Amino acid sequence: MEPAMPFILEARNSSDELLAIFENAHSISLTEELNRPPMLDFLLPADDDKLTHISQSNQVWLRNYDTGVVLYKFVLGRRGDSRD
Amino acid sequence: MIETEIKCDGIMARLGEEMIGSYDTGESGSAIGDIVTDLIALQRKATKITEGTISATGTVALSATNKTILSALIQLHGSIGGYIYVDNDWKLQWPTTIGSDTGQQIRFRKNLKGIHRDLNYGGYCTKLHPASADESLSDISLGPVDVDTDTDVTYGYITLKETYAAYLGWTAAGDALPTNVTVWKKNAAPAWVQGTGEAGTQWTDPSYCSNGDWDDNGYSDDDPFTTENSYTAYLTADITAGQYASCKFKAGYQYDRCYIEISAYDGADWTVIYYAAVSDGTIKEFSFAGQNMTQFRVRGYLPWYKHGNIELYEIQFLQDDVTDDSSNWEQGADERTVRCAIADWDAGATYQISYTYADYLMAWDKITTDDDIVARLVTNKYVSYSLSLLDSSILILDELKVVPTTYDIDTIDLSHNEDFDFSFDALLIGSQVQVIDEDLGIDVNVRVVKIEHPDLLYPERMQIQLSTRVRDISDYLADLHKEF
Numbered sequence: 001m002e003p004a005m006p007f008i009l010e011a012r013n014s015s016d017e018l019l020a021i022f023e024n025a026h027s028i029s030l031t032e033e034l035n036r037p038p039m040l041d042f043l044l045p046a047d048d049d050k051l052t053h054i055s056q057s058n059q060v061w062l063r064n065y066d067t068g069v070v071l072y073k074f075v076l077g078r079r080g081d082s083r084d
Numbered sequence: 085m086i087e088t089e090i091k092c093d094g095i096m097a098r099l100g101e102e103m104i105g106s107y108d109t110g111e112s113g114s115a116i117g118d119i120v121t122d123l124i125a126l127q128r129k130a131t132k133i134t135e136g137t138i139s140a141t142g143t144v145a146l147s148a149t150n151k152t153i154l155s156a157l158i159q160l161h162g163s164i165g166g167y168i169y170v171d172n173d174w175k176l177q178w179p180t181t182i183g184s185d186t187g188q189q190i191r192f193r194k195n196l197k198g199i200h201r202d203l204n205y206g207g208y209c210t211k212l213h214p215a216s217a218d219e220s221l222s223d224i225s226l227g228p229v230d231v232d233t234d235t236d237v238t239y240g241y242i243t244l245k246e247t248y249a250a251y252l253g254w255t256a257a258g259d260a261l262p263t264n265v266t267v268w269k270k271n272a273a274p275a276w277v278q279g280t281g282e283a284g285t286q287w288t289d290p291s292y293c294s295n296g297d298w299d300d301n302g303y304s305d306d307d308p309f310t311t312e313n314s315y316t317a318y319l320t321a322d323i324t325a326g327q328y329a330s331c332k333f334k335a336g337y338q339y340d341r342c343y344i345e346i347s348a349y350d351g352a353d354w355t356v357i358y359y360a361a362v363s364d365g366t367i368k369e370f371s372f373a374g375q376n377m378t379q380f381r382v383r384g385y386l387p388w389y390k391h392g393n394i395e396l397y398e399i400q401f402l403q404d405d406v407t408d409d410s411s412n413w414e415q416g417a418d419e420r421t422v423r424c425a426i427a428d429w430d431a432g433a434t435y436q437i438s439y440t441y442a443d444y445l446m447a448w449d450k451i452t453t454d455d456d457i458v459a460r461l462v463t464n465k466y467v468s469y470s471l472s473l474l475d476s477s478i479l480i481l482d483e484l485k486v487v488p489t490t491y492d493i494d495t496i497d498l499s500h501n502e503d504f505d506f507s508f509d510a511l512l513i514g515s516q517v518q519v520i521d522e523d524l525g526i527d528v529n530v531r532v533v534k535i536e537h538p539d540l541l542y543p544e545r546m547q548i549q550l551s552t553r554v555r556d557i558s559d560y561l562a563d564l565h566k567e568f
Contacts, residue, residue, distance in 0.1 A: 007540045014131045028540040032513045034182075034533045035161065035168055037094030046086035060092050073172050074092030083086045 007071070009042065010061040011053035019058065020050040030062070030072075038072050046081055054079060095133065096170040099154035102127045106149045107156070113145035113472070116164055123153050124176065136175030140166040145472045162476050167514060182514035190493060191520040199521055200492040209460035209484035210447040212248075214477040220443050221474060222252050227438025228268045228327075228374070228406070240429030242267065242413075242437055244420040247478055248445035254419030261413055264440035267422060268327075269409035269433045276332070276400040279321030279380065287334055287367065287398050320381045323401060329374035330402035331357065333382075335394055336364045342384050342394040348372070349379035359385075362394055377401065406436070420448060445477055447485035460484065486552070491519055491530060493548040511535070511548070519550060528552070 007028065011019040028042040040062060044051055054060075060074040104126055109119060117138045124135050142164050148156040157176075161168050167182040214221065232243040244251065253262030261267070328348070335344055346358040357372040362384075380401065384394035412428040415421075419442055444459070451457060462480060511517070513532055520527050534549035 005541060006543055026541070030535075030537040030540055032535045034513055034531075037096040037170070039094070040092040041089065043087045043089055046088045048088075051088055054088075054090055059095075060090075070172055073095050073174075075095060075098055076090070077093040077097065078089075078091040080089045080091075081086060082089065 006065055008063050008065050010063060011050065012059045012061055012073075014057050014059070016059075019053045022048075022050055022060075024048050024050075038074070039077070040072070040074050094170065095172075095174060096154070096168075096176075098129065099127075099133060099157065099170075100152045102129065102153045104148045104151050104153055104156055108147045109145050111145055113143040116140050116142050116144055116160065119144060119146055119160060120157070120176065120178070123156055126153060131174070133170055133174050133176055136171065136173075136177040138176075138178045139180045140164045140178045141180075144475070162479065165479060189518045189520065198493070199519070199524070199526070201524060201526060202490045202492070203487050204490065205487055207484060208487050209458050209481065210450045211444055211457050211459040212447075212477055212481045212484065213444040213459060213461045214473055214480070215461065216473050219473060221441040221445070221477070222443045224474060225264065225438070225440045227266070228436035229438070231435055231437050233435055235426060235429055235431075237426065239423040239426055241416060242422045242435055243416075244437070244439070248447060248481055250419035250442040250444060250446050251439040252442045253440075254415055254442065257415060257417045257423075259415045261410055261415060261422060264438075265410070265413075265422065266408060266438040267410045267413045267424075268406045268436040268438070269430060270404055270406045270436065274330075274402050274404050277324055277326075277328075277403045278398075278400050279323055282321075319383075319396065320379060322379050323377055324403065325351075325378045326376065326403045327374055327406045328377045328401040328403050330369065330371045331399065332367055332369035332402075333399035334365070334367045334397040335362045336397070337362045337384075337394045344394060344396075345383040345385060346399070347381040347383075348375060348377045349381065350376045351378050354381065374404070409435070418446075418451075420446065441474070445481050447481055450485045489528075489530075489552045491526075491528075491550045493519075493550065517550065 009022040009025045009028065011022065013019055022042070022044060025042045025044055028040070031039045040060065054076060056076055058076070060076070062071045062074070063069065064071060104123065107122065107126070114122075120138050121135060124133065127133065144160060144164065146156065146160060148159070151159075157168065166178055166180045168176070168178050170176050226246065230245055232245055234241045234243070251262065252264050331346060333344075333346070341364075342362050343359065344362050345356060347354045347356045349355075355375065358370055360368075380399070382396060382399060409424075409428075412424045413422045414424070416423045422437070446457070462477070511532060513535060515532050516529050517532060518527070518529050530550040530552055532548060533551045536547040537543060538545060538547070
């Protein structure tokens with residue numbers, strides 16, 4: 001049984017208003033490195049309606065579900081579609 | 085199943101989308117805080133990154149044209165160091181220290197499942213050849229500057245004191261000095277010198293001057309006296325050729341207050357060394373950048389449409405008893421050393437040297453024999469001024485002269501170690517941890533430089549990179565060229 005997701009991903013607009021929570025996000029990887037911006041990768045089903053919130057002007061927030069603390073805020077770097 | 089992969093970057097990446105048309109501090113540079121303020125102000129987006137706490141200090145000469153703000157900040161970071169990031173409040177932070185030692189310990193057979201230690205000699209360097217778009221280290225000439233000295237039974241030695249410095253044109257021990265190198269010998273107390281032909285001191289008699297436009301009583305002529313900011317009179321006098329760095333004079337004025345300008349001539353150019361209102365009847369002493377002099381000039385000025393003239397009682401210059409001793413010297417065993425026969429060595433003298441930088445720096449503290457010389461070319465096309473190139477090159481060589489030891493911790497398994505105290509929350513980028521593996525002989529305090537969580541569904545699974553070097557500068561320069 002998979003553990004409960006300890007982090008959530010939120011789509012926010014440039015005014016920080018909540019647009020959506022990507023509850024279908026999976027394979028979320030985070031890379032933190034000294035003197036470089038952190039990087040976040042994740043997958044969403046291609047037919048997820050909330051993909052519309054992935055845009056250059058919006059943000060993605062990574063929040064610790066238990067503590068409510070926002071770990072990092074991100075901007076879009078790249079988007080790609082693939083078929084398994 | 086079709087899936088969409090989303091890749092996101094931290095907020096700082098936004099600065100990579102903002103262009104700098106043209107920004108130039110000039111060769112004298114600006115304070116790092118002022119430059120950051122200027123660059124941040126160039127953002128065009130509606131949602132802007134603001135300036136947080138910039139603890140990094142220093143003066144940097146920066147020239148950027150058609151570059152992103154991010155690349156300019158990276159260039160600055162290369163010269164200054166410290167740690168740069170944008171926090172969740174969209175504030176650019178630049179502390180000089182980061183993280184702390186929270187006592188975290190990673191130990192084999194405790195919480196450490198796998199470790200790989202890597203000593204990367206590929207990035208090791210003791211002889212750094214920096215290159216920039218416009219200038220090179222050989223654009224920098226110094227001197228006369230202080231030196232380290234030593235002797236043995238055969239030679240007296242002078243060694244450059246500047247960090248990693250090498251002089252231009254070294255060929256081999258015993259060869260003649262390159263023309264850019266001059267050895268100076270100072271062996272007597274400095275003496276105050278008057279203009280040639282002046283006899284006695286005249287601190288109480290204003291009739292010092294008797295040539296130029298000055299009258300026999302030492303007063304400057306009072307015609308013309310209605311031209312604003314033009315000099316009213318001048319005196320030019322020869323002086324014993326030599327190096328001077330201080331001057332003292334006494335002047336007074338009649339009618340309206342005048343200004344006095346004093347200039348030095350080195351045989352080719354005049355340099356103004358003093359300009360101020362005359363303090364009537366007091367002896368004024370000042371220092372200036374030392375230079376060779378053959379003449380000096382004194383001018384009186386009226387800064388307004390006024391009537392007045394100045395009187396010069398006395399003017400003297402402090403001459404170092406410095407002689408060019410280069411003829412006794414030859415190249416030493418390396419490009420930071422020159423030597424002379426012990427018979428020519430003056431133990432009572434103070435030696436100085438003038439030289440031009442070679443186009444490389446040497447990590448002398450890591451070089452015992454020539455076999456220890458490991459050369460590397462580093463191209464930083466964004467540094468435009470030679471002083472910035474020197475500063476950044478010293479910083480780079482500080483890093484590259486140490487073989488970086490990197491520890492890749494494959495995974496940390498805490499699930500079966502309830503008796504072992506370890507806090508994930510304390511494991512942050514920049515924090516220090518102790519890594520122990522008795523079998524590998526590892527017991528070091530290192531800094532966390534990278535943390536990868538391959539799947540946040542299992543946050544305890546992570547790959548950690550710890551290093552004795554907080555950043556691989558060569559990688560950093562590669563990043564710079566890619567501009568992220």
